[in-house]
Amino acid sequence: MRGTTFKWANTLHQVRALIPGCLLLSADCSGPQYFMAPAGPAAQGLASLGWFVMLLFIAVTLLVWGFLIWLACRRHGSLETHQPVETGGGLRWILIGGIAIPAAVFSVVFIAATEVVSHFPLEAGADSQVEIQVSGKLWWFKAEYDADGDRAAFSVATEIHIPTDRAVTIDLVSDNVIHSFWIPKLHGKVDLVPGRTNRIRLQADQPGVYSGQCAEFCGLQHANMRLSIVAEAPEDYNAWLQAQAEPAAGSENDGTENEETGGAGYGSEVVRRGAALFQDAACPGCHTIRGTPARGVLAPDLTHLASRRHIAGGMLPNNTANLSAWVTRPQSLKPGSMMPDSDEFTGVQLSALVAYLQSLE
Amino acid sequence: MRIPVPYRRRPVSPCPGVIDITEPTTIDLGAAKNRLTSLWETPSSLWGELATIDHKKIGKRYLVTAVMFLVIGGIEALLLRLQLSAADLDVLKPETYNQLFSMHGITMIFWYAAPILAGFGNYLVPLMLGARDMALPRLNAFSYWAFLFSGLFFYGGFLVGQMPEAGWFAYLPATGKDFSPDMGMEFYALGLIFLTVSTTAGAINFLLTIFRLRAPGMSIDRMPLFMYSTMTTSVLVVLALPALTAACLFLLLDRNWGTHFFNASQGGSPLLWQHVFWFFGHPWVYIVFLPATGMVSTILPVFCRRPIVGYTYVALATVLTGVVGFGVWVHHMFASGMDQLSMSIFSAASMTISIFSTVQVFAWLATLWGSWPVINTSMLFVLGFIASFILGGLNGVVTAAIPFDWQLTDTYFVVSHLHYVLVGANLFPVMAAFYYWLPKMTGRMMNETAGRWSFWTMFVGFNVAFFPMHLLGLAGMPRRIYVYSEAMGWGTLNLTVTIGAFLFAAGLAISLINFLYSSRRGAMAGPDPWHADTLEWLTDSPPAVYANLHIPTVASRHPLWDRHDELDDPDNARVLDKSRYTLTTTALDARPLGIARMPRDSVAPLVTALALGGLCTALLLKALWPSLSMLLLAGLTAAVWLWPQPEERPDE
Incomplete structure (x- = not known):
């Protein structure tokens, strides 16, 4: 019996050791979307409430776990030697531990939460524009x-x-x-x-x-x-x-309408050719570039595409390689996206098109 | 065998009325045993197996089938974890990932978590009540077959590559025809409607059994706590499942027959789906959780060698959880843009319901406190359950604090919470129950060493898998994403989660192998290896087909721990070997009421379930005439099933 007790106390020790180990992992928690380190008053209100409730409950959990482990390790019986007995008592555990304390703790949490909601920072007034x-x-x-x-x-x-x-x-x-x-x-x-x-x-x-x-x-x-x-x-x-x-760069003298004389607004001949390719291809069916005939409404407005950090719904950084890949093979990069694959451009045409897109500051 | 106890509440002979009901017999008991066996036995033939209505066989089938679904759902989860184990991985295609996480959730929640408890209920409820079968044995067989066929029907979609892709709660409009044009959602909606038929039938059966077939003397305040949880759950099923059926029906109509329940552009509302679904969905959480707590309240006192502290409190907490469980569904929708007052009400209800759980937890702790607990595998799983449930309950309350939930909802924090509750409060008690009751079902003890290895592997794996998910949630990782970029910094934690998941699966595998091996080779269990208090331990292990030769009588909450002899029946008045008889009693006091004649074996339930499966398939294919003929077939078999039976005489 003694041996068994010792063994179990030992294993339970290992479990206890695991818990702080898990908490240490929280060093990993920083990151661009870690909301417990907020950057505005709304998220700040939420994070403060969150810290309060979580720390409170971590404390409660550790307390009850400690109690449970103590109960499990303290002493052991066996089926043979311990007959079932009604020792009585214990009701106070339920009344105090199971009802009174949780009712008080949950009331505090509820009041804190309601307080945060009712005085929520930045709550939109009727006049908010x-x-x-x-x-x-x-x-x-x-x-x-x-x-x-x-x-x-x-x-x-x-x-x-x-x-x-x-x-x-x-x-x-x-x-x-x-x-x-x-x-x-x-x-x-x-x-x-x-x-x-x-x-x-x-x-x-x-x-x-x-x-x-x-x-x-x-x-x-x-x-x-x-x-x-x-x-x-x-x-x-x-x-x-x-x-x-503003309308798109270079569009004040739109190259597509008169290729002989136009295109003066574009920075270079390559960009002008890219603009023409854009208008001739399927692109204007979905995309808008203000100042040009492209008036599609299904897909993102590309008027100032080059001013954005990302393309493809925030998935890819906006650079030459990604733009070229995205124009030709969106279905490999983001399967199922609404933009179709395209085989219609030669290598030279593709770089002209990308140059044009990159000129849309 | 009987262990005398120093306490006695009511030393009474509980049921003087029995003898008036049936004439005393002076048969010799050996012949009576033979007669009972031939009356209740399932013939050992294929036909016999298909026609059987023996609750013990059906219960075991439920358990085996549900464990199959557990294994399938588990494999799906492991595949998901492989894809997420590092940033930017390409193990699964996005649509495969989306299908797998949907299948994982649906399988675990609908075809594992509730059916496994129905399996234990089926096997144990009649034995614990001292009855010879469920109240409606054929309906019971039907419940099982319908459960099996609905699962097969749903996985039929898997075989033809048509699976739901938008998660187990299937929010519209993503699951509407416009955005999910294939047949995955038809498999989902028809499969679930089919399953609700099975579950509802099962619940009605449990209610009737608990209220009519209790042993004489087992008044409502002497029922094992497992009965309270099964009863509460059954009421929840009856009241909550119609919402699911309605939701699925609306979905089918919207998708196939041009209605606009959920179509905002035609005056419908996508939020309607959320309300109707969660009105069912949250009670369902208690449906898969309460019977497990009931099993714990049954197992824990046995290994603590004392009655549970606060029986009345636990029983009331169980019932109240069911009642308040209907008032918390909106806490799934705090981010959908709702006014503050409604949110506060549902937040308050969610916190109130936690108090009923703390009552149960402290009843278990108090029982441990005054005891010399016996720590074996079953008890380890119970302790593991309590530990997980404390954490899973409290992190649930964190999400019930409305404004903070705006951050937490739909992140891995919620994934962590729901797994702490569902794995912690369903799977761990189920494992405890297997180790506790398999000796009754198979007649053999499970291997203890393997059991302890299994527990520690599972418990460590479980925490390594699910604890880091809290941190991933706080780090802003939304659920249901098939890929994440390196820049988010979630890689290490996700790898930890994956390792934990595999460890957990390995632990489960140890137990499953242990069950298979030990039920053939284990040490003989004997009728009552745990010296337990409830009536199922009165029977042989495995129990005779007729359970007890005499219907037992009960004089206290702990029949096998008191001095009253349950089988004492000098006149043989409670042998009831003339036909398939069992005793019925009154709902509250369990005074003898009469003798019920149970039906014979029949394949009608099987055929009815098959016809309903055919109906689902025909509806799936929108084939009008096959649908009508299947409906007709189901009706006709039901008529055969219900046809009055001639009085039956055992072979002399």
Whole structure:
């Protein structure tokens, strides 16, 4: 009997050793989407509540585990020597440990949670002006900025710019399946539900790029439906707005309409040829480049493609290699995406096309 | 065998009424045994096996089939983990990954977690009540066949490559015709409707059995706690499953017949699906969890060598969990854009329901506290369950704190929570139950060394697999992604999870091999190897087809631990060997009410289930006439099934 007890005490020791080991792994937790290190007041409110509740419950768990392990190791009986007996008592464990303490603890947690909800930072008032409308597509996020004074309305894909130090109201819609808008370091999730308009208000305290991704399963490429919020100082943000509202570079003298004389606006002959190729190929069927005849609405607006950090719904960095690969073989890179593979370009044509896309600052 | 105990509550002869019901017989008991055997026995032929309505056979079939589904679902999970073990891997294609995670969830939740408990219920409920079979034995056979065929039907989709791809809760519109044009969702919806028929029939059967076939004297306050959980679960099934059936029916209509229940552009709402589905879905969580706690409340006191502390509290907590379980479904939808008041109500209900669980946990701890526990494999799994359940319950409360849930929902934190609850609170108790009751079912003891190896491998593997998922969730990893980039920094934790998952699977494999080996070669168990308190240990191991020669009577909560002799029957009034008889009793006090004649074996349940399977297949193919003929066939077999039977006489 003694031997067995010792053996089990030993094994239980090993389990106990495992627990701090697991906690140590949390060093891995930093990362671009680690929301317990927030970057805005909304996420800050959530993280504070989260730390409070989690630390409280970690303490409770360790306490009860300790008790359980002690009970399991303290003394052992055997079927032969221990007849069943009614020792009585123990009800107090249930009344205090099972009812009173949990009721108090859960009440505290509930009150804390309700408190956070009812005084939620940035809660959208009735007067809050919607600045950006984000819609979920298959599989990318489209952000539309309204016209303002002289500035024309425009839309961008995947990268949403906001100014720092003030709250921005974003409407969330979808015309296909349910998606969820999530920038972990700035705010929790809000779903994009067809037939509804949900609203989120968020604020970034520091300039920076905050990454996020769709958080509600939305089909084949859910994993590659990413987005980021680029927070900029207000003057940079205004400059960005102005720049994005402009038509595409070089389009003031659109090369496609008159190849003999046109194209003066383009930086080089290669770019001019790329622009012509773009207009002749299938591209304008889905993509818009403002200032040119390309007016497709199904796919991202490419007017200022070169100003974005990523392509393909945030999946690939925006560089020459990825652009070339994406133009010809999107189905290998992101199977199921709406963009078809294309074999229509020669190598020379492809580099002209990519040069054109890269000129769209 | 009987162990005298120092406490006695009511030293009574509980059922003076029995003798009035049937005339005393002066048969010799040997002949009575033979008669009972020939009455209840399943002929050893293929036909006999197909027609059998013996709850013990059906229960074992349930267990074996559910374990098969567990293994299939487990293999699917391991494939998923291979794909996720490092960043940017290309082990599975995206559609394969999406299909596999859907199949894994659906298989585990619908075709493993509830059926395995139905298997234990089927086997144990009549024995624990001292009855000779379930109240509706043919319906019981039908439940099993329908469960089996619905699973085969659903996996038929696997064979033809048509699988659901949008997870087990199948949110619309992603599962609508526009976005899932193939037949995967038809297999899902028809398969689930078919399964609900089986589960509902099973639940009604449990209710009737528990309320009518308890041994005389087993008043409602003397029932084993497993009965309370089975009863609560059965009520939940009856009330919650219609929502699932309705949801699946709406889905089929939307997909195939042009209705617009979930179509926002035509005035429907995708959120309707979420409400209807979770109205079923959350009670289902308790359906797969409560019977497991009931088994723990039965096993733990036996190895603590004392009655459970706070029987009444545990029974009430069980029932209340079921009641409040209907008021928490919206906590799955906190990110869908809901007003604060509704969210707060559901958050409060979710925290309230946790208190009923803490009551149970502390009842177990209190029972351990005053005891000299016997630590064997079964008990280890019980302790492992309590440890996992504490963590899984509390991290569930973390997600119930509404605003924080906006961060946690749909991340790996939730994946971790649900596995701590479902593996911790379903699979661990199930393993404990196998080690505890397989000696009853097979007559042989399971190998203890292998059992302990299995437990520690599983327990360590489980925590290595699922604990890091908390951290992945906090690091912002959403669930259901087939790939992630190196830059996210999730690689190390994911590799840890994968290693843990394989370790866990290895531990499970040790136990499954142990079961197969020990049920043939293990040491003989004898009728009551654990010196336990409930009535199933009164029978031989494995039990005779008629269970007990005399229907037992009960005088306390712990019949085998008190001085009352359950089988004491000087007049042989409770042998009941004239036909397939069992005793019925009143619902609350279990006073003798009459004698029920149980039906004979029949293939009608099998044929009815087959016809329903045919109906599902015909509906899948949208074949009108085959559908109608299958419906007609099902109706006709049901008529044959229910046709009054002539009085039956045993061979003299």
